[in-house]
Amino acid sequence: MYIVLERRPDGGVLAHHTDDGGRVTTTDAVREGDLATYVSSREPGDTRWVWHDTAAWYPRLLAAGVRVERCHDLRLAHVILRSSLFTAHTSIAAAPSSGWDRLAGAAAVDLDALFDVEQRDDLDPVAEFALQREAVTGSDARIGRLVNAESAGALVAAEMTHAGLPWRADAHDALLAAALGPRPRHGERPAELERLADEVRRALDAPDLNPDSPPELVRALRRAGITVDSTRSHELKRIEHPVIPPLLEFKKLARLHTANGWHWLDTWVRDGRFRPVYVPGGVVTGRWASNGGGALQLPAQVRSAVIADPGWKLVVADAAQLEPRVLAGMSADTAMATAARASDLYQAMVDSGAVQTREQAKYGILGAIYGGTRGESGRMLPRITRAYPRAMALVEDAARAGERGERVRTWLGRTSPLPGEAMVTSTDEPDAVDRAAQGRARAWGRFTRNFVVQGTAAEWALHWMATLRIRLWELGDGRLEERPHLAFFLHDEVVVHTPEASAERVAETIRECAAEAGRLLFGSFPIEFPLSVAIVDDYGQAK
DNA sequence: TGGGCTTGCGCC
DNA sequence: AAAGGGCGCAAGCCCA
Known part of the structure; x- marks a missing residue:
């Protein structure tokens, strides 16, 4: 049932089969090049793969075309079990600080660095797993469900990065050009921003003003008789003055240009996909964070560049008033x-x-x-x-x-x-x-x-996605990206990329999984989690 | 020059 | 329109 994977200094892998308590029964030695085959020979099945960090192990398996049904992420589980009020009486909570605590804060991006750390003596995955099993089995059952859901979330995160969010660079370029003018040369302001900057300078009689500089802007506004404490848009909106409309427009477009402009497009979109790195458990409350590309702040302005592949649809679902x-x-x-x-x-x-x-x-x-x-x-x-x-x-x-x-x-x-x-x-x-x-x-x-509340909402979302990834897999055939699959997640909202023929079935499945998540958390207590669901060609059409 | 801090704003 | 919680990112600012 449990197989603990442990990487050896020579690059080989030990696969320790354990019982429910995490005690090793047998161990297989697996060569590095044979790992994907070893794992895939047991999938689908009842194995729960135990590894130090999903972000370090799973992407390579996915690249080799191997998808796993379930895992146990020791790093994420450690964070939860060390500090939970449910496990305060257990050995793992009482133990002195170890390499697992240091690993907790590590950015799960640099694989080589993580493997260096893993080889330290105090990072024995078998010993850690046994401690975690003892904590889970001797505590309120809810903590075990949280650990499993957190691990499932880590699988979802890796799979979403692998599959990517469909992104049409040509559509994005077109919307940027419509708002900002043609793509400028490196380091220059787009024509529309330059025009608005000039308008602001004229209205304030400040020919050298850089409107990107808040201190300069505050000074120029005050010289023009406009007293402000800051240059925040909501403060500016309260003021009646000819400079305000072009200034607000400048700020809005400057934001688009710097945050999601051509530079962003060059950096983050490759081969028709945006592949953000999600960081499960990256927020203290249990919400996910993201790393690079600002995935969780994707503005509505650019969502129309998220376009399903030909013959495919996006199913966008968000939970109404989740908290x-x-x-x-x-x-x-x-x-x-x-x-x-x-x-x-x-x-x-x-x-x-x-x-x-x-x-x-x-x-x-x-x-x-x-x-x-x-x-x-x-x-x-x-x-x-x-x-x-x-x-x-x-x-x-x-x-x-x-x-x-x-x-x-x-x-x-x-x-x-x-x-x-x-x-x-x-x-x-x-x-x-x-x-x-x-x-x-x-x-x-x-x-x-x-x-x-925010943390429990995050737990609901984890259960929603965990059940959804299993159900979506069953709706298609072939590799992950050939089936209906999760493509994006935003706290209380998911985007599924699916062949058009399956879109209705996917929408229904997403609703069923939301109901299931409610039951998994709150049992028979009569609480419902309605969704708004849209089947669209581009993300901008949803909502 | 470069790192850390602040400001402002995008998302939930 | 803002208020209250959680974030990441880019640009400017400031100081070593």
Whole structure:
């Protein structure tokens, strides 16, 4: 069932078969060149491959055309098990810091560097796996599900990088040219940006102004009688002055040019695919991060360059109001779950009389989750508390715990870090209240308040994708990229690239997997996770 | 010249 | 329109 892969200094691989406790029963020696064949001879099957880091092992297997059904990522699991409140009583939590802790922070990109580290004596994958099995089997069952889901996520991440997001460079170039003018020579401003910069300079009577420089811009605006604290767009939008429209347009286009312009296209799109590196578990809450290309900040402006291959479609699905639904599930707040039975949770809150408008519902709920105190969020808090007492109590408890310097956990047990030294309030001189320290404590409380919800939403998304990758594989034949496959992921949204003939089936499957993810997290508690699903030729058409 | 910090803005 | 949480990235700024 479990096979622990261990790379030897000579480049060969040892494949240790273990029992449920991680004790080795037999070991195969595999030559480097035979690894893909060795793995593929056991797939599909009931093997769970155990390795130090999915990002280091799996891409080579995928390149060789080998896909695995399941794995156990020791690095990701170590991070979770070392700090979880569910495993605090286990040996792995009590053990002194080891190479596995140092590996935790390593960027999982440089394979050779990782293998150098792996060969250190204190990075024995067999011993580590046994410790992790002991922790999982002796703790709340949810932590084992989290470890498995995290590992499945690592497989998804590697597979998405392998398959890539379909990207038409010609379409991207055309939209850039339409907005900015033809591609400029290296280092020059595109014509439209230069034109807008000139317009700004004229309107401010500042012929030498570089509008890309915030300090210069603030000075030039003040000389023109416009008092601003910053050059943020939202602050500029409040001002009536002829310079504002061209300046806002300049900022918008400058952003497009620097973040997703021709340079980005040259750097990140190859052979019709954008292949970002995803970093599962890269955010403390359990959300993914990404490395290079700004994959998780892909602006709506360029999504129309994401075009399915001929004869293929994109199925774009996003979970509606995921975080409030997750909060309802965690807190077992039946009133909130009732609102969540509607496809539009916020409208249902209005219909039930909890609030008067959809906007009030939205800002009230977001304020509860983020810790908003001012504006509409703050005004709605009493009503939200009255209508949804259990949900509100859950996030309030998390905030208070954070303010006291305690740790909080997600539904499946991922646990927040301890606050930095700076946050700790001095209590021995109560009358010499350190207001700065109180402010830091409240800020940490907002973090822990959000941690429990954002982190649990990330767990829902992991289960959604984990079940989806299995189901999508069964919908086609051949290599991964020849079947319907996950092509992009954005916290609560997935894009599947699929042959046109399978698109409807894929859409249905994505919905089924969302329902399944809800059951895996919250069992029979009646909470629903509706999606908005679109079958499109390009990503820009969705939503 | 080069690294670290700040600002601003894209995404959820 | 902003408010509250989590990020990554590019350009400018600042100082060694």
